[in-house]
Amino acid sequence: MSSMEHPFFALKGGDRSTRRYVSGDKTITVAPNAAYGMATVFDKDIWIYAISKLQESINVNKFTSKIILFTPYDFFISTNRTVSGRTYKELKKSLERLAGTRITTNILYSNKKQESVGFGLLDSWRIVEDKRGKIDIGMVEIVLPEWLYQALHKKQLLKISSDYFRIRKPIDRRIYEIARKHCGNQNEFIVSLAKLHVKVGSMSKQSEFKRMLKRLEKINYLPDYIILYDVKTDLVKFTNRNSIT
DNA sequence: GCTTCTGGCATATTTCTAGC
DNA sequence: GCTAGAAATATGCCAGAAGC
Numbered sequence: 001m002s003s004m005e006h007p008f009f010a011l012k013g014g015d016r017s018t019r020r021y022v023s024g025d026k027t028i029t030v031a032p033n034a035a036y037g038m039a040t041v042f043d044k045d046i047w048i049y050a051i052s053k054l055q056e057s058i059n060v061n062k063f064t065s066k067i068i069l070f071t072p073y074d075f076f077i078s079t080n081r082t083v084s085g086r087t088y089k090e091l092k093k094s095l096e097r098l099a100g101t102r103i104t105t106n107i108l109y110s111n112k113k114q115e116s117v118g119f120g121l122l123d124s125w126r127i128v129e130d131k132r133g134k135i136d137i138g139m140v141e142i143v144l145p146e147w148l149y150q151a152l153h154k155k156q157l158l159k160i161s162s163d164y165f166r167i168r169k170p171i172d173r174r175i176y177e178i179a180r181k182h183c184g185n186q187n188e189f190i191v192s193l194a195k196l197h198v199k200v201g202s203m204s205k206q207s208e209f210k211r212m213l214k215r216l217e218k219i220n221y222l223p224d225y226i227i228l229y230d231v232k233t234d235l236v237k238f239t240n241r242n243s244i245t
Numbered sequence: 246g247c248t249t250c251t252g253g254c255a256t257a258t259t260t261c262t263a264g265c
Numbered sequence: 266g267c268t269a270g271a272a273a274t275a276t277g278c279c280a281g282a283a284g285c
Contacts, residue, residue, distance in 0.1 A: 012259050013274060042275080073249055082277055085251035090275080168276070169258065204260055207266055212259090 001151075001158055003044070004181040007201025008103060008121065010038040011170040013093070021198065026106060033100020036093060039121050041170045043094040045079040047121070048160070050144060052078075054152055066123070066144045075140070080165035095142070098122040119145050158184075161223035171212055172222065174200045179225040179238040187243040193234045 003009070006021060006028050015038045019030045032038035050068045057064045072091055076083045098121040106116045123143040151157060160180055167173045178199050183189035191199075197209045204212075210229075213236065217227050228237040 040275090071249080082279095083248095083250075084276095084278085085253090086276090088250070170275090171259080202259085207268095208260075211267080 001181060002105075003047075004158060004177040005199070006105075007174070007199065008039070008101075009041045009044050009174075009201070011041060011174065011200075011202055013037055013040050013097070015040075015203070017203075019201070028103065028105040031102045031104070033097055036096040036100055039094070039097040039101040041173045043098050043121075045081075045165070046075070046091075046094060046098060046142065047144075047148070048164075049075050049078055050142060051148075051152060051157065054144075054149075058152075066146065066149045067141060068144065069139055069141050071139055078165075091140070092127065095122065095125040095127075095140070099125055117147075119147055121145065163223040167222070171200060171202060172216060174202075175213075175216065175227070176222050176225070179222065179227075183225060183238045183240055185240065185242075187240055189238045191236050191238075193229070193236055196236050 007019070008028075008030060010032075016032050016034065017038075018032065019038075021028045021030075030038060049070070053068055053070065054064050072088055073083060075081075075091070076087055081087055101121050102118060103121070104116060104118040123145050125140065125142045128139045128141060158180060160177075164173070164176065167176060175196075178191075178196065179189065182191070193210060193213070194206065196213075197206050200209070202209050202212075213227070213229050216222070217229050220226055224241055226239045226241060228239065229235075230237070
């Protein structure tokens with residue numbers, strides 16, 4: 001839920017700037033990997049994929065651990081990706097970015113005692129390669145961070161639409177996540193354009209962000225929610241599609 | 246035939262800069 | 266504030282190879 005509310009992930013690869021966000025007495029610092037940059041919203045698919053695999057095991061009372069093993073091919077198909085040579089190289093880069101991006105925050109502990117914590121988006125990863133003729137068949141092993149693993153067991157996770165992976169634009173994915181987190185099952189959620197711009201984590205100017213929001217409002221294809229932007233008040237309204245009769 | 250993987254080309258998206 | 270263009274990066278589509 002925290003990763004949906006706050007911009008832990010960049011919209012574009014190669015982002016090497018350290019970001020700091022302040023909201024009341026909560027702060028969050030996102031420091032990217034110097035070589036590969038900050039993890040992106042597409043890298044987050046690995047998280048989502050791993051979590052759904054864990055959730056499946058929990059549902060059938062299977063043993064679970066922070067270590068997840070999967071084939072790249074299954075990951076690509078499950079997350080609506082095309083399968084190509086480049087996709088495999090991208091997967092490796094994604095793992096580098098996830099493991100290299102460091103978060104420092106006090107948002108995870110809301111008790112009176114303020115405590116700052118630092119963590120990576122992945123503890124570690126490795127690709128177990130097996131030569132089959134000329135082809136390298138690889139199994140990917142990732143170790144999820146303890147806090148993410150605990151969040152799953154404490155049910156601090158929100159289910160997202162199965163159409164999420166069909167959203168190809170990173171900015172649209174972020175806007176959907178914010179709508180999912182804040183609007184949830186309520187009828188509507190209203191936020192200022194400036195605040196939404198910060199929450200999305202877009203590095204573009206606000207005027208540029210406004211243009212992209214207007215485009216999204218026009219095509220209005222996000223799962224579960226309808227977006228309305230009021231130019232006069234500079235407010236963005238999310239309406240739950242299920243509440244419209 | 247299916248799964249897994251590679252590579253090329255064209256197209257789309259984000260961000261930045263410049264100009265009006 | 267808005268728009269257009271460029272650069273960097275990501276994605277879509279396709280053909281094809283190899284093992285089971």
